[in-house]
Protein backbone atom coordinates (compact mmCIF):
# COMPACT_ATOMS: atom_id res chain seq x y z
CA UNK A 1 0.00 0.00 0.00
CA UNK A 2 1.32 3.45 -0.90
CA UNK A 3 2.36 5.69 2.00
CA UNK A 4 -0.34 8.27 1.34
CA UNK A 5 -2.98 5.57 1.69
CA UNK A 6 -1.89 4.74 5.24
CA UNK A 7 -4.15 5.65 8.12
CA UNK A 8 -1.73 7.84 10.10
CA UNK A 9 -3.96 7.74 13.16
CA UNK A 10 -4.05 3.93 13.40
CA UNK A 11 -1.45 1.60 14.91
CA UNK A 12 -1.91 -2.17 15.20
CA UNK A 13 -0.38 -4.23 18.01
CA UNK A 14 -0.34 -8.01 17.57
CA UNK A 15 0.25 -10.09 20.71
CA UNK A 16 2.43 -13.12 20.00
CA UNK A 17 4.70 -13.47 23.02
CA UNK A 18 2.85 -16.16 24.95
CA UNK A 19 4.03 -19.73 25.18
CA UNK A 20 0.72 -21.34 24.33
CA UNK A 21 1.02 -23.92 27.11
CA UNK A 22 -2.30 -25.54 26.26
CA UNK A 23 -1.02 -26.52 22.79
CA UNK A 24 1.53 -28.87 24.47
CA UNK A 25 3.92 -28.17 21.63
CA UNK A 26 7.58 -27.35 21.05
CA UNK A 27 6.41 -25.05 18.27
CA UNK A 28 5.22 -21.62 19.47
CA UNK A 29 1.42 -21.49 19.28
CA UNK A 30 1.20 -18.62 16.82
CA UNK A 31 3.35 -20.58 14.32
CA UNK A 32 0.93 -23.50 14.13
CA UNK A 33 -0.66 -23.43 10.69
CA UNK A 34 -4.15 -23.38 9.28
CA UNK A 35 -4.98 -22.89 5.61
CA UNK A 36 -1.28 -23.11 4.77
CA UNK A 37 -0.21 -20.16 6.90
CA UNK A 38 0.83 -19.72 10.57
CA UNK A 39 -1.88 -18.30 12.84
CA UNK A 40 0.04 -15.05 13.24
CA UNK A 41 0.40 -14.83 9.43
CA UNK A 42 -3.37 -14.62 9.06
CA UNK A 43 -3.54 -11.89 11.68
CA UNK A 44 -0.71 -9.95 9.99
CA UNK A 45 -2.42 -10.22 6.64
CA UNK A 46 -5.65 -8.78 8.00
CA UNK A 47 -3.76 -6.05 9.90
CA UNK A 48 -2.02 -4.92 6.72
CA UNK A 49 -5.33 -4.72 4.85
CA UNK A 50 -6.29 -1.89 7.22
CA UNK A 51 -3.31 0.22 6.09
CA UNK A 52 -2.15 1.26 9.58
CA UNK A 53 0.78 3.66 10.09
CA UNK A 54 2.52 1.10 12.37
CA UNK A 55 2.27 -2.63 12.98
CA UNK A 56 4.05 -3.88 16.10
CA UNK A 57 4.30 -7.60 16.93
CA UNK A 58 5.19 -8.49 20.52
CA UNK A 59 7.38 -11.59 20.95
CA UNK A 60 9.08 -13.43 23.79
CA UNK A 61 8.60 -17.23 23.82
CA UNK A 62 10.91 -18.65 21.05
CA UNK A 63 11.30 -15.03 19.98
CA UNK A 64 13.71 -15.67 17.06
CA UNK A 65 11.46 -18.25 15.44
CA UNK A 66 8.42 -16.01 15.74
CA UNK A 67 10.30 -12.86 14.67
CA UNK A 68 11.75 -14.62 11.60
CA UNK A 69 8.33 -15.88 10.56
CA UNK A 70 6.82 -12.41 10.94
CA UNK A 71 9.62 -10.47 9.22
CA UNK A 72 9.75 -13.09 6.45
CA UNK A 73 6.28 -12.10 5.28
CA UNK A 74 6.06 -8.52 6.60
CA UNK A 75 9.49 -6.86 6.76
CA UNK A 76 8.02 -3.45 7.66
CA UNK A 77 6.70 -4.72 10.99
CA UNK A 78 8.24 -3.54 14.28
CA UNK A 79 9.18 -6.58 16.36
CA UNK A 80 9.00 -5.74 20.07
CA UNK A 81 10.44 -7.89 22.86
CA UNK A 82 8.31 -8.37 25.96
CA UNK A 83 10.27 -8.47 29.23
CA UNK A 84 9.87 -10.88 32.14
CA UNK A 85 6.62 -9.30 33.34
CA UNK A 86 3.88 -11.61 32.02
CA UNK A 87 0.45 -10.82 30.63
CA UNK A 88 -1.35 -9.26 27.70
CA UNK A 89 -1.31 -5.86 29.42
CA UNK A 90 2.46 -5.86 29.69
CA UNK A 91 2.73 -6.97 26.06
CA UNK A 92 0.74 -3.94 24.91
CA UNK A 93 2.73 -1.66 27.23
CA UNK A 94 6.07 -2.62 25.66
CA UNK A 95 4.55 -2.25 22.19
CA UNK A 96 3.48 1.31 23.01
CA UNK A 97 7.04 2.10 24.12
CA UNK A 98 8.15 1.13 20.61
CA UNK A 99 5.91 3.79 19.02
CA UNK A 100 6.63 6.75 21.33
CA UNK A 101 4.63 9.86 20.60
CA UNK A 102 1.91 7.98 18.73
CA UNK A 103 -1.38 9.59 19.72
CA UNK A 104 -3.95 7.95 17.48
CA UNK A 105 -5.99 4.76 17.89
CA UNK A 106 -4.33 1.49 18.87
CA UNK A 107 -5.97 -1.66 17.53
CA UNK A 108 -4.90 -4.65 19.63
CA UNK A 109 -5.10 -8.09 17.98
CA UNK A 110 -4.15 -11.52 19.30
CA UNK A 111 -1.81 -13.72 17.32
CA UNK A 112 -4.05 -16.66 18.25
CA UNK A 113 -7.34 -15.25 16.88
CA UNK A 114 -6.79 -15.98 13.18
CA UNK A 115 -10.22 -15.74 11.54
CA UNK A 116 -10.97 -12.06 12.03
CA UNK A 117 -11.54 -10.37 8.71
CA UNK A 118 -10.67 -6.81 7.72
CA UNK A 119 -14.35 -5.83 7.39
CA UNK A 120 -15.10 -6.72 11.01
CA UNK A 121 -12.04 -4.75 12.15
CA UNK A 122 -12.87 -1.73 10.01
CA UNK A 123 -16.37 -1.73 11.50
CA UNK A 124 -14.82 -1.86 14.96
CA UNK A 125 -12.52 1.10 14.25
CA UNK A 126 -15.43 3.05 12.73
CA UNK A 127 -17.67 2.37 15.74
CA UNK A 128 -14.86 3.47 18.02
CA UNK A 129 -14.30 6.75 16.19
CA UNK A 130 -17.99 7.55 15.82
CA UNK A 131 -18.71 6.94 19.50
CA UNK A 132 -15.58 8.85 20.59
CA UNK A 133 -15.02 6.13 23.18
CA UNK A 134 -11.76 5.74 25.08
CA UNK A 135 -11.93 2.04 24.18
CA UNK A 136 -14.09 -0.14 21.97
CA UNK A 137 -13.95 -3.88 22.35
CA UNK A 138 -15.17 -6.72 20.18
CA UNK A 139 -17.34 -9.23 21.98
CA UNK A 140 -19.37 -12.26 20.94
CA UNK A 141 -22.25 -14.16 22.46
CA UNK A 142 -21.34 -17.84 22.37
CA UNK A 143 -22.91 -21.12 23.50
CA UNK A 144 -19.83 -22.22 25.40
CA UNK A 145 -17.76 -19.37 26.89
CA UNK A 146 -15.22 -21.71 28.56
CA UNK A 147 -11.71 -20.27 28.58
CA UNK A 148 -12.63 -16.75 27.49
CA UNK A 149 -12.83 -13.56 29.52
CA UNK A 150 -16.47 -12.63 30.29
CA UNK A 151 -17.89 -9.19 29.50
CA UNK A 152 -19.64 -7.83 32.60
CA UNK A 153 -22.24 -5.16 31.89
CA UNK A 154 -23.90 -2.80 34.37
CA UNK A 155 -27.65 -2.41 34.92
CA UNK A 156 -27.63 0.29 32.22
CA UNK A 157 -26.24 -2.26 29.73
CA UNK A 158 -22.86 -0.52 29.44
CA UNK A 159 -19.65 -2.56 29.67
CA UNK A 160 -18.21 -2.36 33.19
CA UNK A 161 -15.27 -4.69 33.10
CA UNK A 162 -13.90 -7.97 31.80
CA UNK A 163 -13.25 -10.85 34.15
CA UNK A 164 -11.03 -13.78 33.23
CA UNK A 165 -12.43 -17.27 33.63
CA UNK A 166 -9.93 -18.10 36.36
CA UNK A 167 -10.96 -15.04 38.38
CA UNK A 168 -14.70 -15.29 37.75
CA UNK A 169 -17.41 -15.98 40.34
CA UNK A 170 -20.03 -18.59 39.44
CA UNK A 171 -22.43 -15.84 38.30
CA UNK A 172 -19.78 -14.18 36.18
CA UNK A 173 -18.70 -17.49 34.67
CA UNK A 174 -22.30 -18.07 33.54
CA UNK A 175 -22.17 -14.97 31.29
CA UNK A 176 -22.09 -15.99 27.64
CA UNK A 177 -20.81 -12.69 26.22
CA UNK A 178 -17.06 -13.15 25.78
CA UNK A 179 -14.15 -10.84 25.13
CA UNK A 180 -12.73 -11.60 21.67
CA UNK A 181 -9.34 -10.18 22.72
CA UNK A 182 -9.62 -7.47 20.06
CA UNK A 183 -9.91 -3.79 21.01
CA UNK A 184 -9.35 -0.25 19.81
CA UNK A 185 -7.98 2.20 22.41
CA UNK A 186 -7.10 5.86 22.33
CA UNK A 187 -3.33 5.69 22.79
CA UNK A 188 -3.08 8.26 25.58
CA UNK A 189 -5.76 6.62 27.73
CA UNK A 190 -4.28 3.19 27.12
CA UNK A 191 -0.82 4.34 28.23
CA UNK A 192 -2.19 6.02 31.35
CA UNK A 193 -4.33 3.05 32.45
CA UNK A 194 -1.74 0.34 31.74
CA UNK A 195 0.55 2.10 34.20
CA UNK A 196 -2.14 1.42 36.85
CA UNK A 197 -2.64 -2.30 36.10
CA UNK A 198 -1.21 -4.73 38.67
CA UNK A 199 -0.71 -8.48 38.70
CA UNK A 200 -2.98 -9.34 41.63
CA UNK A 201 -5.04 -12.07 39.97
CA UNK A 202 -5.25 -15.85 39.62
CA UNK A 203 -2.50 -15.97 36.98
CA UNK A 204 -0.18 -13.32 38.47
CA UNK A 205 -0.22 -11.52 35.12
CA UNK A 206 -0.69 -7.95 34.01
CA UNK A 207 -4.05 -8.29 32.22
CA UNK A 208 -4.90 -6.00 29.32
CA UNK A 209 -8.54 -6.63 30.20
CA UNK A 210 -8.12 -4.70 33.47
CA UNK A 211 -7.80 -1.51 31.40
CA UNK A 212 -11.52 -1.76 30.58
CA UNK A 213 -12.54 -1.61 34.26
CA UNK A 214 -10.03 1.18 34.97
CA UNK A 215 -11.35 3.34 32.12
CA UNK A 216 -14.88 2.95 33.49
CA UNK A 217 -13.69 3.79 37.01
CA UNK A 218 -12.30 7.00 35.53
CA UNK A 219 -15.74 7.64 33.99
CA UNK A 220 -14.47 7.18 30.45
CA UNK A 221 -16.57 5.71 27.70
CA UNK A 222 -16.11 2.03 26.74
CA UNK A 223 -18.06 0.77 23.74
CA UNK A 224 -18.50 -2.84 22.72
CA UNK A 225 -19.29 -4.14 19.29
CA UNK A 226 -20.92 -7.58 19.32
CA UNK A 227 -19.67 -9.71 16.42
CA UNK A 228 -22.46 -10.80 14.08
CA UNK A 229 -20.56 -13.95 13.11
CA UNK A 230 -19.13 -15.46 16.30
CA UNK A 231 -16.83 -17.79 14.35
CA UNK A 232 -14.50 -14.88 13.50
CA UNK A 233 -13.67 -14.44 17.19
CA UNK A 234 -12.52 -18.04 17.77
CA UNK A 235 -9.30 -18.08 19.81
CA UNK A 236 -6.86 -20.96 19.40
CA UNK A 237 -5.55 -22.19 22.74
CA UNK A 238 -5.40 -25.95 22.14
CA UNK A 239 -5.24 -28.38 19.24
CA UNK A 240 -9.00 -28.97 19.20
CA UNK A 241 -9.53 -25.23 18.62
CA UNK A 242 -6.73 -25.31 16.03
CA UNK A 243 -8.59 -27.87 13.92
CA UNK A 244 -11.87 -26.04 14.45
CA UNK A 245 -10.29 -22.79 13.21
CA UNK A 246 -8.77 -24.67 10.26
CA UNK A 247 -12.16 -26.12 9.37
CA UNK A 248 -13.91 -22.74 9.55
CA UNK A 249 -11.20 -21.06 7.48
CA UNK A 250 -11.38 -23.84 4.90
CA UNK A 251 -15.16 -23.56 4.66
CA UNK A 252 -14.71 -19.85 3.99
CA UNK A 253 -12.05 -20.51 1.32
CA UNK A 254 -14.09 -23.23 -0.42
CA UNK A 255 -17.14 -20.98 -0.51
CA UNK A 256 -15.09 -18.12 -1.98
CA UNK A 257 -13.96 -20.35 -4.88
CA UNK A 258 -17.45 -21.77 -5.36
CA UNK A 259 -18.84 -18.25 -5.75
CA UNK A 260 -16.02 -17.54 -8.20
CA UNK A 261 -17.18 -20.37 -10.46
CA UNK A 262 -15.34 -23.46 -9.21
CA UNK A 263 -17.31 -26.69 -8.69
CA UNK A 264 -16.43 -28.20 -5.33
CA UNK A 265 -18.45 -31.37 -4.89
CA UNK A 266 -17.79 -31.95 -1.19
CA UNK A 267 -16.60 -28.93 0.82
CA UNK A 268 -16.20 -31.04 3.96
CA UNK A 269 -13.42 -33.18 2.45
CA UNK A 270 -11.83 -30.57 0.19
CA UNK A 271 -8.94 -28.60 1.70
CA UNK A 272 -7.73 -25.48 -0.06
CA UNK A 273 -4.91 -23.34 1.31
CA UNK A 274 -5.48 -19.58 1.29
CA UNK A 275 -2.46 -19.26 -1.02
CA UNK A 276 -3.82 -21.51 -3.80
CA UNK A 277 -5.70 -20.24 -6.85
CA UNK A 278 -8.35 -21.94 -8.98
CA UNK A 279 -9.91 -20.72 -12.22
CA UNK A 280 -13.62 -20.87 -13.02
CA UNK A 281 -15.08 -24.12 -14.31
CA UNK A 282 -12.43 -26.22 -12.63
CA UNK A 283 -13.95 -29.16 -10.72
CA UNK A 284 -12.64 -30.39 -7.39
CA UNK A 285 -13.81 -33.88 -6.41
CA UNK A 286 -14.00 -35.20 -2.83
CA UNK A 287 -11.05 -35.82 -0.53
CA UNK A 288 -8.71 -33.48 -2.34
CA UNK A 289 -6.03 -31.11 -0.99
CA UNK A 290 -5.00 -28.05 -3.03
CA UNK A 291 -2.06 -26.70 -1.08
CA UNK A 292 0.49 -23.87 -0.92
CA UNK A 293 1.01 -22.01 -4.20
CA UNK A 294 -0.90 -24.49 -6.35
CA UNK A 295 -2.63 -22.92 -9.35
CA UNK A 296 -5.40 -24.83 -11.12
CA UNK A 297 -6.49 -23.58 -14.54
CA UNK A 298 -9.99 -23.43 -16.01
CA UNK A 299 -11.77 -26.69 -16.74
CA UNK A 300 -9.29 -28.89 -14.93
CA UNK A 301 -10.71 -31.80 -12.91
CA UNK A 302 -8.86 -32.63 -9.70
CA UNK A 303 -9.59 -35.66 -7.53
CA UNK A 304 -11.02 -37.61 -5.95
CA UNK A 305 -8.35 -38.49 -3.37
CA UNK A 306 -5.68 -36.15 -4.71
CA UNK A 307 -3.09 -33.94 -3.08
CA UNK A 308 -1.36 -31.09 -4.93
CA UNK A 309 1.41 -29.10 -3.25
CA UNK A 310 2.91 -26.12 -5.12
CA UNK A 311 1.69 -27.45 -8.47
CA UNK A 312 0.56 -25.81 -11.68
CA UNK A 313 -2.27 -27.61 -13.46
CA UNK A 314 -3.09 -26.53 -17.03
CA UNK A 315 -6.43 -25.90 -18.64
CA UNK A 316 -8.63 -28.98 -18.94
CA UNK A 317 -6.11 -31.33 -17.35
CA UNK A 318 -7.30 -34.16 -15.10
CA UNK A 319 -5.56 -35.47 -12.00
CA UNK A 320 -7.15 -38.54 -10.40
CA UNK A 321 -6.21 -40.24 -7.09
CA UNK A 322 -2.66 -38.90 -7.16
CA UNK A 323 -0.03 -37.05 -5.17
CA UNK A 324 2.05 -34.25 -6.67
CA UNK A 325 4.55 -31.73 -5.31
CA UNK A 326 6.25 -28.94 -7.29
CA UNK A 327 5.00 -30.37 -10.56
CA UNK A 328 3.74 -28.67 -13.71
CA UNK A 329 0.93 -30.48 -15.52
CA UNK A 330 0.21 -29.24 -19.03
CA UNK A 331 -3.11 -28.31 -20.60
CA UNK A 332 -5.26 -31.32 -21.43
CA UNK A 333 -2.84 -33.72 -19.76
CA UNK A 334 -3.99 -36.64 -17.64
CA UNK A 335 -2.44 -37.86 -14.40
CA UNK A 336 -3.39 -40.97 -12.44
CA UNK A 337 -5.04 -42.89 -11.07
CA UNK A 338 -2.29 -43.62 -8.53
CA UNK A 339 0.54 -41.45 -9.85
CA UNK A 340 3.25 -39.90 -7.68
CA UNK A 341 4.73 -36.71 -9.13
CA UNK A 342 7.76 -35.51 -7.21
CA UNK A 343 9.48 -32.11 -7.48
CA UNK A 344 10.66 -31.07 -10.92
CA UNK A 345 8.11 -33.07 -12.90
CA UNK A 346 6.94 -31.22 -16.02
CA UNK A 347 4.29 -32.91 -18.11
CA UNK A 348 3.59 -31.33 -21.50
CA UNK A 349 0.22 -30.53 -23.01
CA UNK A 350 -1.98 -33.59 -23.61
CA UNK A 351 0.67 -35.81 -22.02
CA UNK A 352 -0.07 -38.68 -19.67
CA UNK A 353 1.39 -39.97 -16.44
CA UNK A 354 -0.61 -43.07 -15.70
CA UNK A 355 -1.23 -45.80 -13.17
CA UNK A 356 1.47 -46.57 -10.60
CA UNK A 357 3.99 -44.20 -12.14
CA UNK A 358 6.53 -42.20 -10.13
CA UNK A 359 8.30 -39.23 -11.68
CA UNK A 360 10.96 -36.84 -10.36
CA UNK A 361 12.96 -34.10 -12.04
CA UNK A 362 11.61 -35.19 -15.37
CA UNK A 363 10.39 -33.28 -18.40
CA UNK A 364 7.87 -35.20 -20.45
CA UNK A 365 7.03 -33.50 -23.75
CA UNK A 366 3.72 -32.72 -25.43
CA UNK A 367 1.58 -35.74 -26.31
CA UNK A 368 4.05 -38.07 -24.58
CA UNK A 369 2.85 -40.89 -22.37
CA UNK A 370 4.15 -42.89 -19.46
CA UNK A 371 1.02 -44.96 -18.96
CA UNK A 372 1.83 -47.82 -16.59
CA UNK A 373 4.06 -49.06 -13.74
CA UNK A 374 7.12 -46.89 -14.31
CA UNK A 375 9.79 -44.78 -12.61
CA UNK A 376 11.02 -41.78 -14.56
CA UNK A 377 13.63 -39.66 -12.78
CA UNK A 378 16.25 -37.18 -14.02
CA UNK A 379 14.94 -37.54 -17.53
CA UNK A 380 14.20 -35.40 -20.56
CA UNK A 381 11.60 -36.91 -22.84
CA UNK A 382 10.60 -35.35 -26.17
CA UNK A 383 7.22 -35.10 -27.89
CA UNK A 384 4.94 -37.93 -29.01
CA UNK A 385 6.85 -40.52 -26.99
CA UNK A 386 5.30 -43.69 -25.55
CA UNK A 387 7.21 -45.47 -22.81
CA UNK A 388 6.11 -49.10 -22.59
CA UNK A 389 4.75 -50.50 -19.34
CA UNK A 390 7.36 -50.98 -16.64
CA UNK A 391 9.91 -48.42 -17.90
CA UNK A 392 12.61 -47.64 -15.35
CA UNK A 393 15.25 -44.93 -15.58
CA UNK A 394 18.18 -46.26 -13.56
CA UNK A 395 19.43 -42.80 -12.66
CA UNK A 396 21.61 -43.57 -9.67
CA UNK A 397 24.83 -45.58 -9.71
CA UNK A 398 25.53 -45.45 -5.96
CA UNK A 399 27.66 -42.33 -6.41
CA UNK A 400 25.77 -39.83 -8.52
CA UNK A 401 22.54 -39.18 -10.39
CA UNK A 402 22.63 -39.30 -14.20
CA UNK A 403 20.21 -38.20 -16.88
CA UNK A 404 18.24 -40.15 -19.44
CA UNK A 405 17.49 -38.29 -22.66
CA UNK A 406 14.81 -39.57 -25.00
CA UNK A 407 14.08 -37.77 -28.29
CA UNK A 408 10.78 -37.14 -30.11
CA UNK A 409 8.43 -39.91 -31.32
CA UNK A 410 10.31 -42.68 -29.51
CA UNK A 411 8.36 -45.86 -28.63
CA UNK A 412 9.93 -48.19 -26.13
CA UNK A 413 9.08 -51.82 -25.43
CA UNK A 414 7.68 -53.09 -22.16
CA UNK A 415 9.90 -53.57 -19.16
CA UNK A 416 12.87 -51.50 -20.27
CA UNK A 417 15.67 -50.24 -18.05
CA UNK A 418 17.46 -47.09 -19.20
CA UNK A 419 20.86 -47.11 -17.51
CA UNK A 420 21.79 -43.43 -17.30
CA UNK A 421 23.59 -41.52 -18.63
CA UNK A 422 22.01 -42.66 -21.86
CA UNK A 423 20.45 -41.02 -24.91
CA UNK A 424 17.83 -42.33 -27.31
CA UNK A 425 17.56 -40.58 -30.65
CA UNK A 426 14.38 -39.32 -32.36
CA UNK A 427 12.06 -41.97 -33.73
CA UNK A 428 14.04 -44.87 -32.23
CA UNK A 429 12.45 -48.03 -30.81
CA UNK A 430 13.49 -50.57 -28.21
CA UNK A 431 12.47 -54.19 -27.81
CA UNK A 432 10.63 -55.71 -24.86
CA UNK A 433 12.79 -56.26 -21.80
CA UNK A 434 15.70 -54.20 -23.16
CA UNK A 435 18.37 -52.99 -20.77
CA UNK A 436 19.53 -49.89 -22.61
CA UNK A 437 23.12 -49.18 -21.57
CA UNK A 438 24.37 -47.57 -24.79
CA UNK A 439 23.03 -44.61 -26.72
CA UNK A 440 20.51 -45.51 -29.42
CA UNK A 441 20.86 -43.56 -32.69
CA UNK A 442 17.81 -41.87 -34.24
CA UNK A 443 15.58 -44.34 -36.01
CA UNK A 444 17.38 -47.47 -34.70
CA UNK A 445 15.76 -50.50 -33.04
CA UNK A 446 17.66 -51.41 -29.86
CA UNK A 447 17.52 -55.03 -28.72
CA UNK A 448 19.49 -56.19 -25.72
CA UNK A 449 17.78 -59.45 -24.84
CA UNK A 450 19.49 -62.64 -26.18
CA UNK A 451 17.46 -64.47 -28.86
CA UNK A 452 15.11 -67.01 -27.34
CA UNK A 453 16.18 -70.72 -27.51
CA UNK A 454 13.64 -73.51 -26.71
CA UNK A 455 15.11 -76.73 -25.29
CA UNK A 456 12.51 -79.26 -26.39
CA UNK A 457 11.42 -81.91 -23.88
CA UNK A 458 13.42 -80.36 -21.00
CA UNK A 459 10.61 -80.62 -18.44
CA UNK A 460 9.71 -84.26 -19.06
CA UNK A 461 13.39 -85.17 -18.97
CA UNK A 462 14.43 -83.21 -15.87
CA UNK A 463 11.19 -82.99 -13.89
CA UNK A 464 9.54 -86.28 -14.55
CA UNK A 465 6.67 -87.15 -12.22
CA UNK A 466 5.70 -83.50 -11.62
CA UNK A 467 2.35 -82.06 -12.60
CA UNK A 468 4.16 -79.90 -15.17
CA UNK A 469 5.78 -82.95 -16.78
CA UNK A 470 2.42 -84.74 -16.87
CA UNK A 471 0.73 -81.73 -18.48
CA UNK A 472 3.53 -81.45 -21.04
CA UNK A 473 3.28 -85.18 -21.87
CA UNK A 474 -0.49 -84.90 -22.37
CA UNK A 475 -0.08 -81.89 -24.65
CA UNK A 476 2.56 -83.66 -26.74
CA UNK A 477 0.53 -86.80 -27.21
CA UNK A 478 -2.54 -84.73 -28.14
CA UNK A 479 -0.38 -82.92 -30.69
CA UNK A 480 0.78 -86.25 -32.12
CA UNK A 481 -2.78 -87.62 -32.31
CA UNK A 482 -3.79 -84.42 -34.10
CA UNK A 483 -0.92 -84.85 -36.59
CA UNK A 484 -1.96 -88.53 -37.23
CA UNK A 485 -5.56 -87.55 -37.96
CA UNK A 486 -4.56 -85.29 -40.81
Ligand code: UD1
Pocket residue numbers: 015016017018019020030058059082085086087088089090091110111112113147148149150162164178179180181207208209234235236237
Ligand atom coordinates in the same frame (compact mmCIF):
# COMPACT_ATOMS: atom_id res chain seq x y z
C1 UD1 B 1 -7.23 -13.47 26.36
C2 UD1 B 1 -8.03 -12.45 27.18
C3 UD1 B 1 -9.47 -12.97 27.34
C4 UD1 B 1 -10.08 -13.19 25.95
C5 UD1 B 1 -9.20 -14.10 25.09
C6 UD1 B 1 -9.71 -14.09 23.67
C7 UD1 B 1 -6.47 -11.35 28.71
C8 UD1 B 1 -5.99 -11.27 30.10
N1 UD1 B 1 -7.41 -12.25 28.46
O1 UD1 B 1 -7.22 -14.67 27.12
O2 UD1 B 1 -10.24 -12.04 28.04
O3 UD1 B 1 -11.37 -13.75 26.08
O4 UD1 B 1 -7.83 -13.65 25.09
O5 UD1 B 1 -9.05 -15.00 22.84
O6 UD1 B 1 -6.03 -10.58 27.89
N2 UD1 B 1 0.45 -12.89 24.99
C9 UD1 B 1 1.55 -12.07 24.99
N3 UD1 B 1 2.22 -11.88 26.16
C10 UD1 B 1 1.83 -12.46 27.32
C11 UD1 B 1 0.70 -13.29 27.32
C12 UD1 B 1 0.02 -13.47 26.13
O7 UD1 B 1 1.94 -11.53 23.96
O8 UD1 B 1 2.50 -12.24 28.34
C13 UD1 B 1 -0.25 -13.12 23.72
C14 UD1 B 1 -0.37 -14.59 23.37
O9 UD1 B 1 0.74 -15.01 22.59
C15 UD1 B 1 -1.67 -14.65 22.61
C16 UD1 B 1 -2.46 -13.51 23.16
O10 UD1 B 1 -1.56 -12.66 23.83
O11 UD1 B 1 -1.47 -14.46 21.22
C17 UD1 B 1 -3.54 -13.96 24.14
O12 UD1 B 1 -2.93 -14.69 25.19
P1 UD1 B 1 -3.60 -15.95 25.85
O13 UD1 B 1 -2.73 -16.41 26.94
O14 UD1 B 1 -4.00 -16.92 24.82
O15 UD1 B 1 -4.91 -15.27 26.49
P2 UD1 B 1 -6.30 -15.95 26.80
O16 UD1 B 1 -6.20 -16.74 28.03
O17 UD1 B 1 -6.80 -16.64 25.58
Ligand code: CA
Pocket residue numbers: 110112235236237
Ligand atom coordinates in the same frame (compact mmCIF):
# COMPACT_ATOMS: atom_id res chain seq x y z
CA1 CA C 1 -5.95 -17.14 23.63
